[in-house]
Each structure stands twice: as structure tokens, then as C-alpha cells.
Amino acid sequence: MSGELWLGTSENKPFFYKSKNLTTHALIIGMTGSGKTGLGITLLEEICLKNIPSFVIDPKGDMGNLCLALKNTDEFLTYTNDKSRAENLANSLRLGLNDDLERVSEFKNSVDFTIYTPKSSSGVGVALLGDFVPPQNLDDEAMINYVNSLTSSILSLLSINADDASKEHILISKILSNAFEEGKTLSLSELILAINEPPFSQIGIFDIEKFYPANERFKLSVRLNLLIASANFKAYTNGERLNIKNMLFNGTKAKCNIFSIAHLNDNERMFFVTFLLNEILAWIRTTSGTDELKAVLYMDEIFGYFSPNANPPSKTPMLTLLKQARAFGLGCVLSTQNPVDLDYKGLSNIGTWFIGRLITAQDKERVISGLNGDKTELFSQISNLEKRQFLIKNIHDDALKILNTRYALSYLKGPLTADEIKNLMSQKRQNFSHKDEQNQRPLISNEIKQLFASDKNELNAYFLGTARVRFYDTKLNIDTNLDLSFLGEACENFSWDNASKNPELNFTQMPQNATFMPLPSEILRLKNTKNLQSDLRDFIYQNEGLYLYASPRLNSNPGESKQEFLARLSLNDSSKEQEALEQKFKAQKARLEDKLASARQRLVKEQNDAKTSTIDAVVNIGASLIGAFFGKKSVSKIATSVKSTNRLLKERNDVKLSEAGVDEILAQIDDLEREFELKLAEIKSKNLQINQIKIAPKKSDIFIQDVVLVWM
Structure with missing residues (x-):
């Protein structure tokens, strides 16, 4: 029936336990040989058949028997190496199930079984x-x-x-x-x-x-x-990370996750159990509330993990789960040989008790103190329980009942060996080992700082080296510091020669679900980055320098590009040579302009004199001609006229000479200006001729800041 778990018979009738009741949790108590493990496996078989995910903590190694859904002699022979015993086991199974062997197949195919073995390669690893x-x-x-x-x-x-x-x-x-x-x-x-x-x-x-x-x-x-x-x-x-959400279903098929921890020491078991309980507790916080059973947490042999007289790390998350998990549909089932193994606060949160055979009167009385009914009769009932019989106290039922557990579908072999687990999980281990190799973040020395510079999931490793370098040159009046960085892939035979200079990086948090590419063994063995820092210093000393542009009168500033430097030269093109040329030009031109002014003054005077002489000559000649016509003193006047004419000719010649002098000075000024422009252009051209110079650092001036591993 849907939602009901068939656990056996009570009063010769099939006994069904409602799966919903597990949300109020359950406790199985019984001494060694009481059938406690068989009841736990039977309960988990029913959980599997209902396609409900389960998490099984197995400190003894018995719960791996859930993976032994065997039907015939050959299958049993694999685990007994005794044909007669194998035949007996196959016959007993057939009789116990009334020949309904299909139920074994149904159970085997009901869920996805995985045996996890933390810190061991026999099963699927868990980190x-x-x-x-x-x-x-x-x-x-x-x-x-x-x-x-x-x-x-x-x-x-x-x-x-x-x-x-x-x-x-x-x-x-x-x-x-x-x-x-x-x-x-x-x-x-x-x-x-x-x-x-x-x-x-x-x-x-x-x-x-x-x-x-x-x-x-x-x-x-x-x-x-x-x-x-x-x-x-x-x-x-090594192994799979505990991601509870991913451990619930494989497609539509529920998962049965068995954590076998018998091989761990006490401290490791405590760490793992506490870690797992915390992860389950964190997971239920992400789910919505429900009154239906969504998953089961089963822990075999709770002794030492939920002690009433101590406070082990596992106690707090276990108690919290017992108090709060029911609201999220998680049922907790705890199993122990002794009721004193449990904290009383925890007992008050458990709704169903499966009580098997107990040895000491103290154990029986402790259990009876939590039951309703006649104490004497209860003491007698518990004392007379047979193997595979359990007294059931269920807060959802008024009456106490006696349960005879059914025949298990699994072969109750007892603790599995490492080889048996390895054989059962061979395919899962192979599949996981490949996945693990690709996904696990390599563990390197804690002295090597790790940063993330990508939000992508697939990450490769690079070494990032940073340094501050001082460049000093008294002749060039240079004293400056430059910050340099180099990024190179963290590969085998790593060298800074292949690194890129001054990369632009945006550092982030580690991406969720990131996958990490493997690192070479030589990098995994690094204890620190001191050698890489020393190599970076040598690399900078041999390859780096401060490069400047130099002209006859100026040098570029650190970091100034060639175009910026040329522009600055053009704006600031004055030089001593140019200033001397300009001063000489101005002085020579001034002298020529003074001569030109004097020449022009003489020319004006000569032109005025010539003009006056021309008028006098015309008057004298005219008078001479009139006098000659009338016969008065003609010879004397004609002589005077001739003299005036001669003087006029002379003054006109002087004008021409003065004009020639002005033109010559103007030509000299033109020649001077052309010569000045040519020499000025030559100086400017020479000033704009630049060369690149390098200032090499001293080794003592190279200060390595850090070398870190960057995932990107």
C-alpha cells in the first residue's frame, strides 16, 4: 500500500508502518543478536521500495548489506565460497519470501545504491x-x-x-x-x-x-x-564533495547513500559524522516545509555521538535535526544497543521506539520509564522478547505492539570487506575518479596565496608576479619607481620568459561549482614561491628597463609615449642655439633697416633736388629762347641754360644711384630673412630628431612584492 512500510507481522497479521510517522523519528534499541540490524535494513528496504532518498551512516560496516540483493546460488556463492552454504541461503530466501523472488529484483532496481568510504579507495570517495x-x-x-x-x-x-x-x-x-x-x-x-x-x-x-x-x-x-x-x-x-541536494535522486530514481566509516579512527569518524549532519541540516533549510516523508537519515550504532553526559561535536546538529527536521519532511532513525547512549532531550523528540531484547535491568527500567502502562508487565514483555521481536511504542498509536520482523530482501552477511565494497562500487569508482581528477581543486602549500580572476567555471592556474622597480640616472636627472606585473601559465618547467606583462585582472570570489585543471607535480610540491620570486628578480634585471625618448634639448618623461613627447617638443621648441640665431638676425636686420632708412632719406632729397633743377632748367631755356628771338643778351642766357641742364642731368643720375642703393639694401634684407628661415628650420629639425635610450635597473633596486597563484 502507498505510504505504508511492511516490516513484518504483529499478532499473526501483516504489520504496516506509515512512512509519514517517520517524520517524528524512530529509535531501534536492542542488544547484540536481537535482530536490530535486520530491522534497520528491513526498514530501509521499504524506504527504497517507496523511492524515498536515504542517508545511512554505518560505523560498523553492516549497512552495506543493502547492496546484496541476491536471489540464486551462484550469486550467494560469490560471498560465501561454500556451495553448500550458498544453496542453503538461496533456499532460505525462497522460503522466507514464499517464492516471491521478484520482490528482490524490485528492491534491487528500486534505487541507486552507493557505498561511500571516506579516506578509502574501496568505495566512492568522500572528501x-x-x-x-x-x-x-x-x-x-x-x-x-x-x-x-x-x-x-x-x-x-x-x-x-x-x-x-x-x-x-x-x-x-x-x-x-x-x-x-x-x-x-x-x-x-x-x-x-x-x-x-x-x-x-x-x-x-x-x-x-x-x-x-x-x-x-x-x-x-x-x-x-x-x-x-x-x-x-x-x-x-579525494572523493566527492558532500552536496546533499545532488545525493537525493539520479534522474527520477531515489538514491540510497551508505557512508561506511568503520575504517576511520575515532577522531575522523566524529569529524565526518558532524560534517555530514551539518550539511544535511543546512540542506533542509533550503527546502519547503511538508508533513510528508521526503528523505530518511539512518544512523547505526549511535553510541558516542549523542551522549547524555558529554558534548561531542555531533550532538548539537543531531539534536537540532531531531527538533526541527520533521517540519521539512526528514525522518531520523537512530539505532543503539543501549538506551543510556542517548541524550534525554533527544529521546523526548522521538515518536517511535522499536525495543528489542535488553540484558540489564537498568536498561529495561530506563526504557520503561518512557512508556505508558503497567511497569511490571512492561518489564516482563521486554524480558521475554525473542530474537527479531520488538516492542513498538508509537505516539501515533494508543496500544503497544509486538513486531516479528519479516525476512530481509538483502543478504545479511555482516560487515563487508574492502574488496567486496570495491567490487560492488567498481563502476561508480571509475566514473567518479575521472570526474574527481577534473573537478577537484588542487591542494598546494598554504604559503602560496591563491586568487581568482574569472567568473567562469573551468579554471586554469597562472603565476602572477608583482614588483616595484627603481630607475635612477643622475646624468638624465631620472629617479622614478615603476610597478610591474607578469602573468604566466603555471605549467611544467615554468619560466617568466613566457609571461605577459602588466595584465589587466579583475579579482573575484571563487566561482560556485568551479572545475580546476590539474597542476604539474612540481608545482604541487612547492612549499612557497621564494624561488619563483628570485627568478622574477633575475628576469626583470635581464630584460626590463626604463625606456625614454631623448632629443638634443629634452628627454621624455617616464611613461610618456613618442607621440606625446613629439607634441611637447613642438610646443616647447625653443633652444639656446635658436635664441642666439634669432638675436643675431634681429641685430643684422636692424642694421640693414637703419641703412635702408638713411638711403631712403637720401633718395627723397635727391628726388626733390632733381625736381627743382628740372623746373629751373625749363625756365632758363625758355627765357633764353625768347631773348634770342628778341636779340637781347642771348649768348649769356643760353650759357646759363646749358649749365642748368647739366646740373639737372647730374641730379637725375644721383636719384638713380640712390634708388639703386635702396634696392640693394632691400635685397640684403630679403637674403638675410631667407638665410634665417633656413638656419631656423635646420635647428628645429635637429631638435626634433629623437633617439630611444634605456635605463637599466640595479638588482638592489628591484623589490619583488609577491608571487601568487591565480585561477582564471
Whole structure:
């Protein structure tokens, strides 16, 4: 029936549990051998058959049995290596299912099964240490709880048992909070750097140095950095990132995500469980409210993760899920051998209890204290439970019921070996390893600063080197600083010779869902960029210089283009040689103009004298002719007339000479002006002739500012 999970029989009738009831969560309690694991797997089988996504935390390694939907002897033989036993298992399955083996096939094809093995290559990898991505849609209280829990899990990985009032916890949580408030994704390398050099100067009213001195912060950053430096660090980062939204469905088929963590040590298990719970908690905040079951979180063997007498990092997110997840359709199912493993606040938020066989009277009494009914009868009922029998207390039902669990569709083999997981997940591992190689952000030394200069998803790495160079020359009166930058692809045998100069870059935050191209091993092994900085200094010394344009009278300014310099020369074309030429020209022209004025004065006088002489000569000749006609003193008058005529001729000749003198001076002025223009043009042409000169830097004047890795 839709929405009902067939778990077995009660009072010889099929027992169906409403999937909707799981939103108020469930608890399975039972000693070893009680059938607790079988009930958990049966419950998850029904969840799978209803196409509901599930997240299964498996500290012991038993829950991978969900992937063993076997039907015939040959399939069982793969896991038993005993044909007789394989035949018995196949027969038992057929009898247990009343020959309804199609239900096994239906279950096998119902969901997409994946076994994740953090820090192991047997299953699909999960990155234990990656980037810390800011959660979305969390209110202030939820964000504080998320950050505190995440901080505790990080410290637990370092075997630091620090509460939220410790210096270590306060510092790391503030670094994470600051980054998340800015919407910034924080890598482990960036976290290490931020511990050493916090992006804030105060914590509360205290200066950071007074609250947490630099030498102590350095010790903490070194402990975290040891994870990066350790030989097995890559195992912490290999695998798929925990993206809960992507783990719900494969197309229309629900996913069953089994996280096998038996191979991890205690600190690693605590870190991973806390991290996963936080991610699930952050995911439900992005979903809409519902009263239907949308997904299930199942945790086998809760011991140590939800302790009533301690405060492990996993406790806060687990308690928050029990309190709030029901509103978003997430059902939590916890399994434990002992009720004292659970915090009482958590027990009050669990609606269904599946109680199996218990050993001690203390365990039975603790369970009975939470049940309604006659205490003596309840004690007797619990004491008489058989294997695979469970007393059910459901807040949605008035009466207590006894459940006999059905035959599991999965082969309950027990913990899977690494090889068995590897065989089961071989195809998924191959597919993922290719994806992982392309997508994972390479982990490099925290001493190498990383920046982003692109909003594209596919990113390549480049080295960006920046420097300030002083150029000094006393003869040219030059003393200036230039800022230079060089960008080169971070490839094998990297060299600044192939770098571009002064690139224009716009730095951004790391793009969401970015994919990173692999880095050469020699770059992955770099501890810092000191050698690259030294190479950059040598490169600048050998190849760079301050290039100027020089003319006989001026030099260009640093950064001034040739066109700008020529324009400035044209506007400021005066020179000493030109000034001397102009002064000499003015003096020579002045002298010639004085001579011209004098010559013109003589010419005017000569012209006036000639004019007067002409009139006198005409009068005298006329008088002589009249006198001769009348016979009076003719000879004397004619002689006088001749003299006047001779004088006139002389004065006219003087006029011509004076005119010639004026013309000659005017010609001399013209020649002087032409000569001046030619010489002036020659000087200007010479002044506009420019050459390029280079001022080389001294090595001591090259100041390398930084070499960083830029993803773009």
C-alpha cells in the first residue's frame, strides 16, 4: 500500500508502518543478536521500495548489506565460497519470501545504491577535508550552531577536546563566521593562514594579540598544517564533495547513500559524522516545509555521538535535526544497543521506539520509564522478547505492539570487506575518479596565496608576479619607481620568459561549482614561491628597463609615449642655439633697416633736388629762347641754360644711384630673412630628431612584492 512500510507481522497479521510517522523519528534499541540490524535494513528496504532518498551512516560496516540483493546460488556463492552454504541461503530466501523472488529484483532496481568510504579507495570517495562553503538560508541562531558544530569537528580531527568557550574554538568559529557572512568559501589552506594571520584585529574588546598571542596561534596552525603535510593527506581530500541536494535522486530514481566509516579512527569518524549532519541540516533549510516523508537519515550504532553526559561535536546538529527536521519532511532513525547512549532531550523528540531484547535491568527500567502502562508487565514483555521481536511504542498509536520482523530482501552477511565494497562500487569508482581528477581543486602549500580572476567555471592556474622597480640616472636627472606585473601559465618547467606583462585582472570570489585543471607535480610540491620570486628578480634585471625618448634639448618623461613627447617638443621648441640665431638676425636686420632708412632719406632729397633743377632748367631755356628771338643778351642766357641742364642731368643720375642703393639694401634684407628661415628650420629639425635610450635597473633596486597563484 502507498505510504505504508511492511516490516513484518504483529499478532499473526501483516504489520504496516506509515512512512509519514517517520517524520517524528524512530529509535531501534536492542542488544547484540536481537535482530536490530535486520530491522534497520528491513526498514530501509521499504524506504527504497517507496523511492524515498536515504542517508545511512554505518560505523560498523553492516549497512552495506543493502547492496546484496541476491536471489540464486551462484550469486550467494560469490560471498560465501561454500556451495553448500550458498544453496542453503538461496533456499532460505525462497522460503522466507514464499517464492516471491521478484520482490528482490524490485528492491534491487528500486534505487541507486552507493557505498561511500571516506579516506578509502574501496568505495566512492568522500572528501573529509575540502572547502568550507557558506550554508544558505540559515537564521542567526542556526548559523551560530552550524559554525560551532563545524569548529568542534575540526578541532576533534586534531584531537583537541575544546568547548565553545576555548580560545581555539572562538578563533576558528570567528574566522568561519566572517567568511560565511561575506559569502566566501574558505579552503583549508586559507583557514590555516587565517589562524596565523586573522582577518580581524579584535575578539570582543580584546586585541587579538592579547586574546590569543601570535606564537600560540602559530602552534595551532602548525597542527592543522600537519594534515596537509602528512603522507596520507590526499586521502582526506579525494572523493566527492558532500552536496546533499545532488545525493537525493539520479534522474527520477531515489538514491540510497551508505557512508561506511568503520575504517576511520575515532577522531575522523566524529569529524565526518558532524560534517555530514551539518550539511544535511543546512540542506533542509533550503527546502519547503511538508508533513510528508521526503528523505530518511539512518544512523547505526549511535553510541558516542549523542551522549547524555558529554558534548561531542555531533550532538548539537543531531539534536537540532531531531527538533526541527520533521517540519521539512526528514525522518531520523537512530539505532543503539543501549538506551543510556542517548541524550534525554533527544529521546523526548522521538515518536517511535522499536525495543528489542535488553540484558540489564537498568536498561529495561530506563526504557520503561518512557512508556505508558503497567511497569511490571512492561518489564516482563521486554524480558521475554525473542530474537527479531520488538516492542513498538508509537505516539501515533494508543496500544503497544509486538513486531516479528519479516525476512530481509538483502543478504545479511555482516560487515563487508574492502574488496567486496570495491567490487560492488567498481563502476561508480571509475566514473567518479575521472570526474574527481577534473573537478577537484588542487591542494598546494598554504604559503602560496591563491586568487581568482574569472567568473567562469573551468579554471586554469597562472603565476602572477608583482614588483616595484627603481630607475635612477643622475646624468638624465631620472629617479622614478615603476610597478610591474607578469602573468604566466603555471605549467611544467615554468619560466617568466613566457609571461605577459602588466595584465589587466579583475579579482573575484571563487566561482560556485568551479572545475580546476590539474597542476604539474612540481608545482604541487612547492612549499612557497621564494624561488619563483628570485627568478622574477633575475628576469626583470635581464630584460626590463626604463625606456625614454631623448632629443638634443629634452628627454621624455617616464611613461610618456613618442607621440606625446613629439607634441611637447613642438610646443616647447625653443633652444639656446635658436635664441642666439634669432638675436643675431634681429641685430643684422636692424642694421640693414637703419641703412635702408638713411638711403631712403637720401633718395627723397635727391628726388626733390632733381625736381627743382628740372623746373629751373625749363625756365632758363625758355627765357633764353625768347631773348634770342628778341636779340637781347642771348649768348649769356643760353650759357646759363646749358649749365642748368647739366646740373639737372647730374641730379637725375644721383636719384638713380640712390634708388639703386635702396634696392640693394632691400635685397640684403630679403637674403638675410631667407638665410634665417633656413638656419631656423635646420635647428628645429635637429631638435626634433629623437633617439630611444634605456635605463637599466640595479638588482638592489628591484623589490619583488609577491608571487601568487591565480585561477582564471
